[in-house]
Amino acid sequence: MPPHPSSSVQKAREEIAGRLREIRRDAGFSGRELAVRCGWSESKSSRIENAKTPPSDSDIRSWCRACAVDDQAPDLIAANRQSADAxxxxxxxQRSGLRRLQESTGDLYQQxxxxxxxxxxxxxxxxQTPGYAAALLSSIAGFRGTPDDVSDAVVARIRRNAVLNHxxxxxxxxxxxxxxxxxxxxxxxxxxxxxxxxxxxxxxxxxxxxxxxxxxxxxxxxxxxxxxxxxxxxxxxxxxxxxxxxxxxxxxxxxxxxxxxxxxxxxxxxxxxxxxxxxxxx
Structure with a gap:
C-alpha cells in the first residue's frame, strides 16, 4: 500500500533538513556557530535540522550564505516549497474520481x-481520442478501484486538451x-x-x-x-x-x-x- 500523503510530506522535510545539516557540517560549523552567523537561537537551528520546524525561504538563504554556498539556495527553496504537495x-x-484528476491541471495548462x-x-x-481515453481511463479506474466516472473524466480530458488549438x-x-x-x-x-x-x-x-x-x-x-x-x-x-x-x-x-x-x-x-x-x- 502506498504511504499516506502525510508521511511523504514528512519524508520530504527530513530530506531538506538532512541537506541543510550536511551543508553546515561541510562548512565545519557547530549548530551554535551557525546560529550566531544567522542571527537566531541555537534551538532554531536544531529544530530545522531535525525536521521539527520547516525553514522559511529566508532561513534557507541565511543558512546557505553563512556556509558560503549561496548557489545551493535556489534548489533547497524549491524543494522546501514543494514538500507539502510534490x-x-x-x-x-479516489474519493472524487478521475474527472477531478483531469480538472486539477486545468490552470497549469492555461498558464x-x-x-x-x-x-x-x-x-x-x-x-488522445475520446474512444482511446475512455478505454484507458476505464482500465485505470478498474485497477485502482476509483468511482466510475469515466464518461465525465473523458469529457474533462478533451475539454482540457483544447489548449492544443491555441x-x-x-x-x-x-x-x-x-x-x-x-x-x-x-x-x-x-x-x-x-x-x-x-x-x-x-x-x-x-x-x-x-x-x-x-x-x-x-x-x-x-x-x-x-x-x-x-x-x-x-x-x-x-x-x-x-x-x-x-x-x-x-x-x-x-x-x-x-x-x-x-x-x-x-x-x-x-x-x-x-x-x-x-x-x-x-
Whole structure:
C-alpha cells in the first residue's frame, strides 16, 4: 500500500533538513556557530535540522550564505516549497474520481506556453481520442478501484486538451514506437487513434518525434514525464504523480528530453512508423 500523503510530506522535510545539516557540517560549523552567523537561537537551528520546524525561504538563504554556498539556495527553496504537495498521491483522488484528476491541471495548462512531453507507455493525454481515453481511463479506474466516472473524466480530458488549438502555445512530443503498438483498446478504436495522431502531426504548433525500435540509443526508455515551460516537471509512477520544481531537477529532465528527442524520427519517417502500426491492426 502506498504511504499516506502525510508521511511523504514528512519524508520530504527530513530530506531538506538532512541537506541543510550536511551543508553546515561541510562548512565545519557547530549548530551554535551557525546560529550566531544567522542571527537566531541555537534551538532554531536544531529544530530545522531535525525536521521539527520547516525553514522559511529566508532561513534557507541565511543558512546557505553563512556556509558560503549561496548557489545551493535556489534548489533547497524549491524543494522546501514543494514538500507539502510534490508527491501527489493518486489515492487522495479516489474519493472524487478521475474527472477531478483531469480538472486539477486545468490552470497549469492555461498558464504554460511550452510543453515537452515524453511517453513510453500510452498515447499522450493531449493527443488522445475520446474512444482511446475512455478505454484507458476505464482500465485505470478498474485497477485502482476509483468511482466510475469515466464518461465525465473523458469529457474533462478533451475539454482540457483544447489548449492544443491555441497557436501561442507550443508542444513537443517524443513517443517510443511501442506506444503505437500497445493494444489499450479495440483495433477499431486504435485505428481511429492512430489516424488522429497522423492529423495532429500536421499542426504548426505541434512537433511529434517517434523513437524507432531500431534506433541505436544514447539514453534508455524512461517513465513518462511532462515539462511545463522551464519551471515544472510532472513525472508519473504507479502510485503517484510527482511534481518537481527544483531548478536542477527541471534541468535534468530537460537534458533527458533533449537526448531522447535526438534519436526520434520526424516528418515522413515518423508518419511511416504510424502507418506501419496502423497496417499491423489488420
Amino acid at each position: 508527491h501527489v498521491q493518486w489515492r487522495r483522488l 504554460t506556453r511550452m510543453f515537452r512531453v515524453y511517453v513510453s507507455d500510452v498515447i499522450p493525454g493531449f493527443l 497557436g501561442a502555445r507550443r508542444f513537443s512530443f517524443v513517443l517510443e514506437e511501442a506506444v503505437l503498438r500497445y493494444r489499450m483498446c479495440s483495433a477499431e478504436t486504435m485505428a481511429a487513434q492512430l489516424g488522429h495522431l497522423l492529423g495532429v502531426m500536421d499542426l504548426q504548433n505541434i512537433a511529434v518525434g517517434i523513437v524507432p525500435f531500431s534506433e541505436q540509443r544514447t539514453v534508455w526508455p524512461m517513465p513518462t514525464f511532462t515539462i511545463f515551460d522551464d519551471v515544472r516537471v510532472h513525472a508519473g509512477t504507479l502510485d503517484a504523480a510527482s511534481t518537481l520544481t527544483e531548478p536542477s531537477q527541471v534541468e535534468l529532465y530537460a537534458r533527458a528530453f533533449d537526448r531522447l528527442s535526438h534519436g526520434a524520427a520526424r516528418g515522413a519517417a515518423a508518419r511511416s512508423l504510424v502507418v506501419g502500426a496502423l497496417a499491423s491492426l489488420d
